[in-house]
Amino acid sequence: MAGGMMLLQAVADTAGAYRDFPLIGSRAAIWIAAEIHLMFAAFVLGVPIFAVVAEAIGIFGKDQRYDRLAKEFTRLLLIAYSATAIWGAVFVFLLSTLYPRFWAYMTAIFGPSMWVYVSIFFFESFTLYLYYYGWDRWKYGRAKIVHWCLGILLNIWGTIVMFIADSWLTYMMTPPRDITAETSPTSIKIWHAILNHTWMPINIHRLIGNVVFGGAIVGAYASYRFLAARTEEERAHYDWMGYVGNFIAMSALIVLPFAGYWLGREIYQYDQSMGITMMGGFMSWLWVIQAFLIAVLFLAGNYYLWVGMGRIPGAERFRPYTKWLLVVLVLGALVWGTPHTMIADSRELAAMGGSHHPLLGALGVMSAKNTAVNLMILSTFLSFLLYRRANIRQVVPWAKTGTRIQAGMFVIAAAIVLFFGIRGYFVEAIVRIGYSVYQVGAVLACIIFVTVIDVLMARGAQSLGAIQWGRMPPRSQYALFILAVTFTWLMGLMGFARSGIRQHWHVWQIMQDTTPYAATPALGYAAIMISTCVLIFLSLVGFIFWLGGLAEKSTFVPSTVEAPHVGQ
């Protein structure tokens, strides 16, 4: 313990607690390095998850197309991996040189986990090399299964690495309550520090978020290649790849708010003031921006599906429904974006006639917002269902009954969402919070049961014609770019929210930030920083993908089998 304190003292005495970075300052330097490292890390952790799933579909579904797709995903991964490591090194060097006292404090607690982290990173790298370079060598029989297991192992390493890094950042947010400013860092048990309030919620939230992010970036890559394609077959391949990327991103996005809700609840349980700062304090406007971004995601995702129906024979039957889906999505987005509790000055309060706007205040509460977002999720699922059924006619004898049951499930789910949404206005807050569970439960149950029925109904279905992959107007591809930019920006925004609620603390209520940059900036400045990071990240990704294209020709194969059915 004394050794640790002496180390801290020595660092503080000889190097000072802080150093500054030229021109942009130490906070901006750390912000950029951490953010871009995280964006690359999210990509290289998310893509292996669905690469291994695609490979499994290829193996067990005996469809080479998915195997090739998985390999192409992994090729992107290989190139992005070194960028992740480089930005990680930049981040660590900046942290240790600009914030030496804080760095000494963290290493005093988490030193052993950092050694493990590096070791696993090493294993992960070599597993990735084996996984990619062994693809064509271990292609058949038992060797292919072994190869697939390498993919699983790659995911295990990646998940452990992420869990370790998450323990550091969550400790900064929610250190165990028995640790105080006077506690010597070397006396803190490492597992005690790791198992803090928000560790597991962040782990789960990031795991899902990485899949969403990876899907979106893959979608953008595919759309880039689609627009640059010179042959019909190449265009068809990248159209399909873009569809798969978008499908993965949107599917995981539907689950993400539930993980976010758990994380938010844990933050409130740990420290109410931190939760209030996040939702109703100086960050309250952030959620209006978030609602706008998610509205863009829902609208762009659905737009892509609706445009995509143009290449499916038989889809014209469902086209009239899309305008009503659009109405629900727009109304839902407007309600979700309605501010409720805002920090307002006396002039603004007087103009509103109270602490809440008389009209909008009623729509800004969680009852209305939960109702809106659940209906938006249901609408998006319905869009996907229509897309999925576009080119088939069910032949099972109970097809009509099944469709009616599905419609009934949608109506019941929507009714449950609306009922609890309205009832929420008439009950205590503590009861109202519990209603969101019923709303979410109804929507999830609808999604699961309707999907099961749909899969059973599609057995032996009559095809109305193969999907004409590649017959997509270019404007649909720009929707995929907007999705990728928005997902990336949203990730930066949520990172700012998570980190910013610590306000002027390096470690919440234990180690204070005493730099000139200690005040948490307003959203305007944060937005400029986020946009800068997104621009750097996307520029690098674009460059890396271009390099990848130079190094290796596309792995797409000419179509020898009928294009896979959507959603399969």
Add this chain to the structure above:
Amino acid sequence: MWANNLRIIAVVLGTLALYTLIANKIPQVQSEVPHALTLGANVTPEQLVSAGDQLYHGAGGCTACHGLGTRAPNLLTDEKAQGPIGARCGKRESGKDCKAYLYESLTSPKAFVVPGYEPIMPEMGRILSPQQIWALVAFLESNGGTVDVTASDIPPASGPAASPAPAAGGGGAPGIAGGSTDPMTIIRGAGCTGCHKVGNEGGAIGPNLTHVGSRLSAALIRECILRPDTRVAKGYEKFVGVMPKMFGNQLSGAQLEALVQFLASHK
């Protein structure tokens, strides 16, 4: 090919610009750092109230809940016909006067939770220094009650919020009113309005200074500030000894002269 690339770049840049623009168009609220307070042994209630006011409306983060009327009781306005917090704080908990109750509410908020509200108040002792806590107590008392926080309540500066950053608020600046020579800033910073009325501001414990220039010369005003008990205004005999005698030490020469000339000119 290049046309495609340019369109992609335009879509990416346009989307980024749109999000950045929207985020810059909404109200910009920055989370401020609560600066350390250095309160001297002669700190006045007015200095405490001023520092507490700044904390309450700024870095203390109090307004995120208090004042909305839903999460936590309103403190600066009436609450259930009991008046603002300074008027009702002494009646909240039996056996606890206003000062003790407010201190407990800030440092051990779960010890007593006002009926009808959730125990969501954070322990401010983990966030603010003792000096800042006492400044908040004084500010809350001043809203409808009497400030009885004194320098003897406040321990020497230390604690988690102590920082090398320059102090903000009335108490932390060098000398009274941060060394300002603006007469009204000095009057407010020195706490004159705690007892004296100047224009529309101030109390009625001491003589009204609004037209003091018509009663006293500049030399007499200077003498009253430096040695307040040498001349006692008619009708205020019972308050002899109340006026602090340390202004000669705390005001700079320039401040004293600015104040004297200002008061003398008010005829």
